[in-house]
Amino acid sequence: MLMPNIQPKITPIYQTSVFKFEDLDAVQQYFDEPGSRYLYSRNGNPNSDELAAAVNHWEGGAGAVATGSGMAAIFAALMTYCQAGDHVLCAADIYGGSAALLNLELSRLGITVSYVPFEELYDLQAHVQATTRLLLCETMSNPLLRVVDLRAAADECHRHGIKLVVDNTFATPVLTKPLAFGADLVLHSVTKYLAGHSDVTAGAVVAAMPEDVARLKQIGTIFGLTLSPMESWLSVRGLKTMRLRVAAHSQNAQLIAEFLERHPAVEAVYYPGLLAHPQHALATVQGRGLFGGMMSMRLADDAAAVNRFMQRSQRFPFAPSLAGVDSSCSHPLYTSHRALTDAQRAELGITVGLVRLSIGIEPVEELLADLAQALE
Ligand SMILES: Cc1ncc(COP(=O)(O)O)c(C=O)c1O
Incomplete structure (x- = not known):
């Protein structure tokens, strides 16, 4: 089909689950040159990539993935660092869904959790075990709006050789960019301020280090946590304001x-x-x-x-x-x-x-x- 020279100002919605290839050479190019083409929307889609890039830009990371919800973002973040037998620290002041994920589901996979009272977040000595991999906290806690000193928390985590994962949903990067204070991963329920209009369910995780971005992409694709084109497009539109x-x-x-x-x-x-x-x-x-x-x-x-x-x-x-x-x-x-x-x-x-x-x-x-x- 002859296409006129169409140059939309806004990225169109690529409402497709799959992309076409001319032949075997073309599909090989997809695998040899990452980012050169698209294969299947669960693996990547121009709209979800645009959202991930925009959130990554806001948070100042090395890369990001867009996920189907904030819960999917929390799950992807935890799976980046944890496997069976590992232990997680979680701030006691935390969204109930995060606690449910840890208490009800990750516990079944052999990942255990201890909750750290707000006053003890900067002295983790009594809480860290040999198998502890990370601390999960919120910049501003849900629902009591306790504010975590992210620099102090990151320093304390790194002193113990564990990662800091920050849920920045309440604060947004307009207020605070956790990676700049030393966090390793920052995540969002994009459903909230990033999309902003109560019409989208979405999430995102941003990593400071390129190897964590690669892990996140693999986890997103294999667990099927990635976001649909339409939800991505709406989120990108929301994010602009x-x-x-x-x-x-x-x-x-x-x-x-x-x-x-x-x-x-x-x-x-x-x-x-x-x-x-x-x-x-x-x-x-x-x-x-x-x-x-x-x-x-x-x-x-x-x-x-x-x-x-x-x-x-x-x-x-x-x-x-x-x-x-x-x-x-x-x-x-x-x-x-x-x-x-x-x-x-x-x-x-x-x-x-x-x-x-x-x-x-x-x-x-x-x-x-x-x-x-x-x-x-
Ligand atoms: C702080 C925080 N993190 C994560 C989530 C989960 O996000 P979602 O509902 O998009 O899965 C919520 C939802 O209320 C939240 O308040």
């Missing part, structure tokens, strides 16, 4: 956190932008003056009080995800952190009164008015 969105999320969140801090119905507010936040100074430096759009607030420990808030709010629908341009709220005890043990939840303070807010980019006065009437 991330810098602007995260600045707007942060501005709104600061004003809302200050409002909630003064509100008599709110017992505590967890937001790193507040002066009273225990890691405010660290968050200011590590986040380059931005604190992101996520926070949690503690209402009375009474399901009726939480239900009243959820039923009355018009602008914060109870939708157990986060980071969309439209605000929402979630409930860690009932949703994201269900899989933690009772002891883990009690230790962290994840109780019925804890409500997580994802602050959107709507006009802030509308959000403030809605919160005021919902908390009345």
